[in-house]
Amino acid sequence: MAISSSLEQEIYQQPQVLQQLLISERAIIQQLATELQKRQISQIVIAARGSSDNAARYAQYLLGSVNGFLVTLATPSLYSIYQQTPQLKNTLVLGISQSGQSPDLVAVLAEAGCQGVLTAAITNFSDSPLAQQADYVINLNAGVEKSIAATKTYTSELLALAILSTELSQNPSLLTTIDTVPNLVEKTLTFNPNINQLVERYRYMKHCVVLGRGYNYATAFELALKLKELTYTIVEPYSSADFWHGPLAIIEPGFPVFVIAPSGKVLPELQELMQTLKQRGAELLIISDQQKILELAQTPLILPPDIPEWISPLIAIIPGQLFALNLALTRNYNVDQPRGLQKVTETR
Amino acid sequence: MAISSSLEQEIYQQPQVLQQLLISERAIIQQLATELQKRQISQIVIAARGSSDNAARYAQYLLGSVNGFLVTLATPSLYSIYQQTPQLKNTLVLGISQSGQSPDLVAVLAEAGCQGVLTAAITNFSDSPLAQQADYVINLNAGVEKSIAATKTYTSELLALAILSTELSQNPSLLTTIDTVPNLVEKTLTFNPNINQLVERYRYMKHCVVLGRGYNYATAFELALKLKELTYTIVEPYSSADFWHGPLAIIEPGFPVFVIAPSGKVLPELQELMQTLKQRGAELLIISDQQKILELAQTPLILPPDIPEWISPLIAIIPGQLFALNLALTRNYNVDQPRGLQKVTETR
Numbered sequence: 001m002a003i004s005s006s007l008e009q010e011i012y013q014q015p016q017v018l019q020q021l022l023i024s025e026r027a028i029i030q031q032l033a034t035e036l037q038k039r040q041i042s043q044i045v046i047a048a049r050g051s052s053d054n055a056a057r058y059a060q061y062l063l064g065s066v067n068g069f070l071v072t073l074a075t076p077s078l079y080s081i082y083q084q085t086p087q088l089k090n091t092l093v094l095g096i097s098q099s100g101q102s103p104d105l106v107a108v109l110a111e112a113g114c115q116g117v118l119t120a121a122i123t124n125f126s127d128s129p130l131a132q133q134a135d136y137v138i139n140l141n142a143g144v145e146k147s148i149a150a151t152k153t154y155t156s157e158l159l160a161l162a163i164l165s166t167e168l169s170q171n172p173s174l175l176t177t178i179d180t181v182p183n184l185v186e187k188t189l190t191f192n193p194n195i196n197q198l199v200e201r202y203r204y205m206k207h208c209v210v211l212g213r214g215y216n217y218a219t220a221f222e223l224a225l226k227l228k229e230l231t232y233t234i235v236e237p238y239s240s241a242d243f244w245h246g247p248l249a250i251i252e253p254g255f256p257v258f259v260i261a262p263s264g265k266v267l268p269e270l271q272e273l274m275q276t277l278k279q280r281g282a283e284l285l286i287i288s289d290q291q292k293i294l295e296l297a298q299t300p301l302i303l304p305p306d307i308p309e310w311i312s313p314l315i316a317i318i319p320g321q322l323f324a325l326n327l328a329l330t331r332n333y334n335v336d337q338p339r340g341l342q343k344v345t346e347t348r
Numbered sequence: 349m350a351i352s353s354s355l356e357q358e359i360y361q362q363p364q365v366l367q368q369l370l371i372s373e374r375a376i377i378q379q380l381a382t383e384l385q386k387r388q389i390s391q392i393v394i395a396a397r398g399s400s401d402n403a404a405r406y407a408q409y410l411l412g413s414v415n416g417f418l419v420t421l422a423t424p425s426l427y428s429i430y431q432q433t434p435q436l437k438n439t440l441v442l443g444i445s446q447s448g449q450s451p452d453l454v455a456v457l458a459e460a461g462c463q464g465v466l467t468a469a470i471t472n473f474s475d476s477p478l479a480q481q482a483d484y485v486i487n488l489n490a491g492v493e494k495s496i497a498a499t500k501t502y503t504s505e506l507l508a509l510a511i512l513s514t515e516l517s518q519n520p521s522l523l524t525t526i527d528t529v530p531n532l533v534e535k536t537l538t539f540n541p542n543i544n545q546l547v548e549r550y551r552y553m554k555h556c557v558v559l560g561r562g563y564n565y566a567t568a569f570e571l572a573l574k575l576k577e578l579t580y581t582i583v584e585p586y587s588s589a590d591f592w593h594g595p596l597a598i599i600e601p602g603f604p605v606f607v608i609a610p611s612g613k614v615l616p617e618l619q620e621l622m623q624t625l626k627q628r629g630a631e632l633l634i635i636s637d638q639q640k641i642l643e644l645a646q647t648p649l650i651l652p653p654d655i656p657e658w659i660s661p662l663i664a665i666i667p668g669q670l671f672a673l674n675l676a677l678t679r680n681y682n683v684d685q686p687r688g689l690q691k692v693t694e695t696r
Contacts, residue, residue: 061426065426075409077561
């Protein structure tokens with residue numbers, strides 16, 4: 001397939017962008033980790049929207065389990081609209097935003113500054129209003145992202161968070177693993193060469209759900225967002241646990257369900273759910289590295305084997321990005337300029 | 349209409365259940381508030397699923413803005429599956445669950461106990477496993493909830509949280525306001541007598557979104573859950589701010605959008621979004637007390653006037669419950685036993 005859209009180019013730029021980030025930002029992230037340890041901070045409040053909010057979900061699990069950090073997703077309207085804010089003492093307040101522009105996110109960091117709390121920003125624009133409010137700025141250096149749907153900035157945000165986690169842990173095996181990410185992403189980009197044919201079956205799909213849990217709760221949300229932005233499908237992401245608590249009622253024969261199911265501790269529970277879904281006749285699209293799991297799927301999306309679960313969100317989103325891109329192309333949609341969206345969204 | 353289902357009975361029991369809760373649980377909640385103040389705790393981690401998780405969303409905004417508490421929604425799989433948990437020091441860990449049964453929620457409170465952290469449970473079963481893990485048990489006393497879809501236990505959970513907020517604040521005007529809730533709910537139950545006709549238009553609605561922000565972010569999630577459980581519609585709830593960041597692309601002429609829009613600080617921003625949606629031809633169903641806002645709607649759902657925003661989620665969900673009930677009846681669905689669900693959902 002000829003590379004034609006910015007979106008496609010940006011998806012394929014990811015290995016190189018991630019490699020670059022590993023080199024350019026390690027020092028500043030090390031400094032931030034040292035400062036957190038010096039101040040005995042073990043709690044982070046994250047302000048983010050859209051894809052960046054999905055990166056924040058990854059941080060909840062990664063920094064929670066590997067580093068014992070309590071990670072809170074901020075409620076920006078308390079800062080921007082209500083102007084009645086929680087006490088942030090002893091936290092790091094972290095803004096994550098490609099553009100660094102959205103006033104509600106800037107308001108969270110500004111309030112943190114007023115409360116004398118440590119702040120940091122992860123952004124693709126180191127001179128943005130968000131960056132200007134931050135004590136530490138982690139620059140994604142991803143190059144301009146022309147497509148409205150975020151891809152390379154999303155995986156870069158995940159990697160920045162993963163570097164922070166490894167620097168905090170100082171566990172040598174994690175430090176080694178993280179250097180393998182760019183290669184793994186590159187490999188994964190080649191793993192489903194027939195994806196442009198696989199998507200044909202879903203040409204007229206109106207709605208679906210995406211399930212994931214733990215580390216890949218983030219991936220479920222991000223894949224859902226790509227499908228919404230690019231293919232205008234009605235998609236709801238769920239934790240597989242939340243899905244049992246009510247939403248399961250919507251499943252009827254033929255209902256399409258994506259499951260993010262790489263090897264890891266949550267896989268047995270996901271497998272149980274996939275079997276229930278199969279019994280109820282759901283159409284399963286499964287992203288996994290395990291042959292036995294992929295056999296449950298009508299449409300298997302294959303991952304490379306032996307990926308540690310904690311970095312799997314960086315890898316598992318790749319077939320999702322390619323699926324959304326190709327489905328949008330099959331529907332003859334403009335993948336760089338989805339209807340009704342702008343690259344920089346400013347919300348109060 | 350003859351009252352026939354448990355669901356309908358339970359919806360109409362709400363004024364009485366809430367009145368009872370105001371009397372029976374004030375003392376224990378006062379004790380909990382005093383203990384929080386004595387220990388200088390200003391942070392709460394909440395573990396909940398389903399409707400109870402929506403109550404937790406209310407707590408984020410209410411306790412955040414009125415009391416300056418930082419409220420974190422827990423990531424239960426870190427406690428139950430990964431067994432690598434965040435440090436919870438200086439927090440209250442609060443479990444909210446109708447049944448008090450789900451092992452993943454019990455695991456969060458058990459870990460809090462191991463870490464020597466204060467715990468509390470809000471539940472309809474004071475002898476449940478969740479309650480047994482808790483230092484303080486707030487008993488909803490809502491009577492048996494036979495219908496699988498939670499209604500009276502949801503509003504009771506909101507009220508328990510509102511009582512906690514007022515007891516922490518000791519603001520006399522809040523204490524007076526909270527006593528008006530049962531009457532306001534009773535009044536609201538009579539406000540849309542034609543709802544059984546209004547739902548006819550949506551007999552074949554396959555999907556919709558529900559928007560809310562701030563305090564009523566919780567209401568958007570809870571209405572979405574009722575519509576999913578009871579009517580099998582594909583429904584996604586959003587913060588209006590998040591909706592601008594990508595999902596707006598799915599809107600095309602005729603797309604049904606519920607907006608939770610009672611008077612309050614977020615209303616101007618919601619109004620801007622409603623106008624954009626109207627320009628794009630969306631079908632608007634609006635829950636509001638303001639005539640000017642209701643005029644934007646194809647289907648207005650009317651609230652009583654002059655409700656303080658901080659208690660509006662207790663009131664704004666009522667027309668939503670009635671809408672979901674009546675839509676399910678119009679579709680000839682079993683409203684007490686939605687397909688494929690059980691009352692007590694136990695997730696790991």
